[in-house]
């Protein structure tokens with residue numbers, strides 16, 4: 001088959017992914033509407049009586065999960081549909097990445113469109129693959145899927161480029177090392193920061209619930225989310241995993257820049273924003289260990305981290321001129 | 330009290346709470362300021378400032394990277410520009426306020442890390458504290474009864490914890506009760522954290538070292554020409570403050586051949602595919618010549634000084650004869666690329682021509698169009714040199730070179746010159762200028778390379794520190810400091826009651842498994858689990 005045909009197949013797979021994800025999004029929304037809400041309010045009551053936590057002789061988290069009334073199969077139905085569809089979408093987008101690679105006859109990481117495609121594939125695969133080990137990640141479904149639909153939309157509408165050869169500076173094995181680490185790290189950062197977004201809603205709801213003054217859209221959302229300590233934990237664990245990897249990606253990029261441009265660090269806009277992202281997530285890890293900064297402030301920092309990452313990813317290529325502005329957009 | 334145990338475990342890692350009020354007086358004031366500076370809160374705020382401070386450098390053009398764009402910006406923004414300049418916003422990463430942020434952060438870091446290193450050194454030699462009384466309130470707690478005796482259980486716990494590489498509290502330590510075992514593990518967490526932070530300090534030292542004693546410069550080299558590493562040969566040279574000319578390694582090289590390949594088809598037709606320069610270099614004047622191929626991503630490394638290929642362009646080679654028939658000028662002139670197809674422009678200035686000085690505007694098309702568009706002028710249609718053509722405009726008169734005003738080598742000041750006409754030439758063709766003013770021959774189209782030479786003595790230190798930082802932070806984030814306790818007592822029926830508990834410094838999913846593993850290794854635990862089922 002010709003390179004063009006493979007590229008067409010890849011595009012078709014991307015469109016299918018978007019459709020499947022859109023349906024998955026509806027399923028997760030339905031799940032929020034009918035399912036977790038009830039379980040969630042049980043959890044909030046549990047949390048309020050901290051004694052409940054100590055009287056159970058096992059770990060705090062298992063205690064909470066065990067004590068909450070178990071969801072019925074009917075309650076889980078929509079979440080299950082969502083997870084299955086997301087699994088299908090993950091498979092489709094992985095196939096899209098592979099066919100794109102076959103079309104270009106190289107790993108498909110040559111321009112922003114391809115980076116984005118690979119990042120979506122990585123994010124979805126990581127999320128689906130982690131579910132058996134971390135069932136609590138299922139509650140992130142709605143926001144993870146929403147985020148990926150948006151990413152794919154931007155990729156198709158704004159970033160799309162015909163499949164083609166690499167420019168000379170990208171012909172380096174450091175590209176594969178640097179890009180692989182950056183894509184995995186940023187996918188995991190994204191999961192963590194999205195958990196922090198949900199944390200803000202859940203935490204607000206819990207605070208107001210205790211004060212007996214819930215109401216409004218934000219609380220309606222908050223009341224249907226998992227408990228804030230659960231979300232906080234997901235955020236911390238993911239960001240703690242991604243941080244060293246991101247650090248590594250930045251260092252690998254520097255080693256590569258030293259070969260390509262004759263200096264390991266030149267404060268090019270892309271480098272600057274990778275640095276800013278790193279420092280903000282370092283601040284998040286610090287905040288988690290600083291009295292008075294845990295919880296809400298830390299979550300806000302994690303969200304700023306995601307904003308900085310997104311800017312370093314899209315904003316820099318769109319707004320600034322720099323050495324990294326290769327491969328179109 | 331378990332809360333005490335938790336606090337003790339946490340205290341080792343989190344800040345010392347500013348527990349007492351500042352004492353009055355100068356020394357007290359200083360000490361108070363120092364404590365503030367080295368607090369976690371200050372570190373957090375400084376980290377924020379660092380991130381924030383780095384941002385303007387990506388918004389405004391920077392002198393280090395693109396001095397030309399800074400000039401343009403200043404011209405376009407005549408009121409705001411000078412103010413931005415005053416605050417160093419065109420030189421963010423060399424500005425005093427940016428330096429203040431990272432230096433304060435580094436001082437805070439040193440002040441925070443040194444005491445913790447000492448503390449950690451002590452911790453390494455300390456023994457785990459005695460088993461707390463109430464194990465039931467620990468985050469992980471298991472209990473079962475067994476027929477084994479108390480000392481059998483404690484012995485088994487000791488063996489299993491030791492083989493899991495826990496540090497044990499010696500049973501002979503004062504205040505240890507014989508019916509319990511206390512163990513601690515995960516000192517690498519703290520060590521990793523310290524290595525990470527210390528590495529950041531070392532990294533900054535490496536960066537500073539490199540920029541102080543290093544240099545970088547760029548030079549345009551036409552195919553066939555050579556370069557010797559002396560100051561005068563550079564087109565642009567940026568030395569560090571501690572630089573002296575003795576640091577210029579005495580190497581030299583000639584660029585034997587340069588080859589640029591471009592994609593010939595596909596959607597990105599015309600996009601560069603690979604640049605290759607064949608060079609012959611000598612490490613010093615007396616050394617044997619050696620060959621190497623330079624490519625983008627493949628620099629030449631001469632004992633730590635690196636030569637990089639950054640870009641390329643075309644340099645037409647001309648021979649100019651004057652009115653007397655003498656060769657007044659000959660050589661290659663690098664031309665500035667104007668578009669991705671390498672339509673390039675340059676000028677030839679011939680001050681020695683008789684009877685009048687000559688000047689030429691030159692447009693180069695590596696692959697000429699079949700028909701020149703009259704509005705855009707000649708435009709190359711492909712970046713490779715296939716039947717190249719030059720389009721010339723000839724001028725005679727005074728080049729203005731003696732006026733003392735420095736001239737742009739790529740521009741002709743034709744204010745005191747008269748235009749002689751236009752012509753276009755293929756390789757080998759000659760244009761006879763009107764009125765017997767001479768001729769110009771387009772001999773061939775050579776290529777030139779933009780080469781950067783860089784010497785950075787700090788880069789190994791930087792790399793080493795970065796690798797150490799990555800290892801350190803990984804250890805720190807993967808490993809948790811945790812304590813495990815086993816306590817035995819005799820219950821009402823004369824059986825041995827066993828309590829096993831675990832506590833990690835921060836929430837840590839693997840703690841439960843670790844405690845379970847200890848439980849499983851104790852005599853009678855297996856049957857206890859089955860009884861429960």
Ligand code: HEM
Pocket residue numbers: 243279281282285286289342343344366367368369372376434437438439441442522526529802805806
């Ligand atoms: C150069 C800037 C700095 C960066 C990039 C940085 C980064 C980090 C990171 C990523 C962590 C998380 C590691 C972990 O949780 O084990 C951490 C932890 C820590 N940092 Fe920093 N740090 C910096 C400066 C400082 C300073 C100035 C201080 C002292 C005031 C400090 C004190 C600490 C402490 C005490 C921890 C341990 C927190 C815990 O118990 O988890 N750091 N740092």
